[in-house]
Amino acid sequence: MFLHLGADMVVATKDIIGVFDLDTSTVAEDTRNFLTDAEKSLKVINVTYNLPKAFVLTDNANNSRTPSEARIYISQLSPQTLLKRSREKLDINE
Numbered sequence: 001m002f003l004h005l006g007a008d009m010v011v012a013t014k015d016i017i018g019v020f021d022l023d024t025s026t027v028a029e030d031t032r033n034f035l036t037d038a039e040k041s042l043k044v045i046n047v048t049y050n051l052p053k054a055f056v057l058t059d060n061a062n063n064s065r066t067p068s069e070a071r072i073y074i075s076q077l078s079p080q081t082l083l084k085r086s087r088e089k090l091d092i093n094e
Contacts (some may be wrong), residue, residue, distance in 0.1 A: 001014075001015040003016065003056075003082065003085055003086050005047050005056060005073050005075045005077065005082070005086060006047045006048050006075045006076050006077050007047050007048050009045070009047045009073060009075075010024040011056065011058050011073065012058075012060075013086060015058040015059060015060050016056060016057070016058050016086075017057040017058060017059055017070075018054050018056070018057050019054055019055075019056050019057075019079045019082050019083065020054060020057070020079065021053070021054055021078070021079045022052055022053055022054055022055060022074075024055070025055075035055070035072065037067075038070075039059075040070050040083065042072055043069075043070060043072055043074045044071075044073075044074060045071060045072070045073050045074070046074045047073055047074060047075045047076065048075065050076040052074045052075065052076060052078060053075065053076055053077060053078045053079070054074075054075045054077060054078060054079045054082060055072050055073065055075070056072070056073040056075060056082065057070065057072055058070065058071045058072075059071075062085050077086075
């Protein structure tokens with residue numbers, strides 16, 4: 001299964017570690033440092049140039065053909081929208 005993050009970007013749901021709200025998660029200095037370090041390491045991918053609302057942390061460790069590589073996708077979609085989309089794909093109801 002794949003999750004559409006906005007624009008033309010999709011990621012495999014099996015690779016998603018977490019979806020985080022940028023407003024609440026970046027209050028912590030550790031999270032800001034993590035994102036800054038990831039950006040310097042060229043591991044951040046901006047899905048859009050609109051106001052970002054969420055970041056999605058992924059790792060392709062499930063893909064045995066390539067080494068594990070963490071990526072962070074910055075999305076204009078809210079974490080709630082991304083969660084709803086993932087539940088629709090998996091047909092999960094609350």
